[in-house]
Amino acid sequence: MRVATSQFYDSTIAAMGRQHAELVRLQQQITSGKRLQTAAEDPIAMGRLLRGREADVQNDAFAANRVAASDRLRFTELALSNLTNVIQRGKEVALGARKASLSDEERQAYLSEVQSQYEELLTIANRVDGQGVALFGGQRATAPYALQPVVPPPVPPSTAPANVVNYLGNGTVPKVDVGNGQMMATGVTGEDAFGPETPSATQQSVFRTYEAIISALTPPITDAASRAALQGQLDGLITNFDNNYQTALNMHVLVGTRQAQLDTLDSSGEAHGDQLKAMLLELESVDAASALSQFTQLKTALEASQQTFVAMRGLSLFNYL
Template identity: 25%
Template sequence: MRVTNNMLIMNFMNDYNNNLERMQKDQDMLASGKRINKPSDDPVAVANSLRIRTDMSRNDAYTKNVDDAKSWLDLTDSSLGQIGDLLQRTRDLAVQGSNGTLTQTDMQNIAAEIDQLKKQMIQVGNTQYNGRYIFAGFKTDTQPFNETSNTYSGDNGTIKFEVGAGGNKMQINVTGDKVFDVSSGTSQLLNMMDNLKNALNSGDHQAVSNTIADIDKELENVLSIRADAGAKSNRLDLTKNRLQSDNYNFTTLLSKNEDADMAQVITNLKMDENVYRASLAAGARIIEPSLIDFLK
């Protein structure tokens, strides 16, 4: 095969361009810190990165749900704590009102405080989170309680947040029918407050004393519900810790899959620069001779 000068030059230019491409790739990795800057760099690694990023995105969504659920449950716990405190104060007043030595005026004063305690309970029962009534079940846009009646306007619908893979869901709401002991649409807790107030206003010490057992029952119910909400809140804390750990692992995997070994990149760049310079020197010897050079 006859080798011409043009063939030598073309082969040189191909090798020269390959050297430039290797240097360009080294410089891209050095500038970005990534060994993959386009899919063709490593198709398998790109596919792995896409899967990892999908898992990270899903993990972030679960984390946001956990944060939202935790805020809802924290507000629920605080509200249940307030209701418990109001019931405890109601019990103290009932014990005080059952004392036969109190005057009618004293009992009426206690009745007035009981009335205020009931109004405060209703206000707590209408607590909202991000514009949603937390004790209204599915009817989060409906005020569950009002001061003109002891009825419950919500339902017993459960609200669940997905907090993990595989359809891992958790109920985060407590319905008002359980907290306020609703039967046939009417709150027995609020009825009990009215009965206590009426007994105090009428000066019936025995009737006042009889309500103490009812107060204890309602107080026990609220404490039980609060304990369950607290257990769920603790579970959410554990779930968030696991999600954060998973996110750290995903980040580590993504880094191993995409990040360049900077020491190796710098070494390769130096080697490719030397090859490039050598190719330029060799090319100068190939291209330089011409017919005039031989005629000299």
């Protein structure tokens, strides 16, 4: 009989201990607002929760990458728009200077205009993004274009420029992960937009085109022969301006296409993020009303068990758990 009574007491105390532990767990849920406190409570749910948190952090990182890429592409798009505008004005000068009635005063005015455009081009080519990083330098963060002396220098009566603009960047554009395993280039190189440093049969740097038209417009017009010589040079340069314009326009379209891709990825990424956050909320959050109801019921049951136990033992005071 003593053994049975002892076993009863032990089992009753153990049961009340479990009730007390459950009360503590419910109280922690109510206080923190979180359903899971430790992995031991529900290993499967905790595993889903941890994986969901990791996916949510990664999705937010992709979103941040898209914002950074979009900002840089917007700076690039504006620069390319300015570039095409300058090239159009350069072609207009070439067409205007080609007229048969061109006076020497007009030649000087056109020369001054293309020299100003040349300087403007250099400014555009060395533009930076919001972080101060060169837009067209490839992996080079600082100014990718520089005005440098020609070696060996031209000898009079040559009208070739003594200084030319050279590209100091490289052909590699930084890429970032914008989601769905897609690595996107955040810009274009200088040679992509302004033309290659080494001329080809159909293309050359827009700076070489401008240096050529400046050289062509430098000698004064003294007679019909000098005017005809200028017209001949301008004919070829008009084609170069067209090629330079098309190159810049192609890059403008490419950058716009990337912007559209980012918009699409933003929409899908936002939807995915909403799904992840809803799942995390379901896994993490506790139903406060339900938890409070369980807590009240369990507390009442525990108090009743304690009172019954005290009465059965005939004690005047019970050391509550």
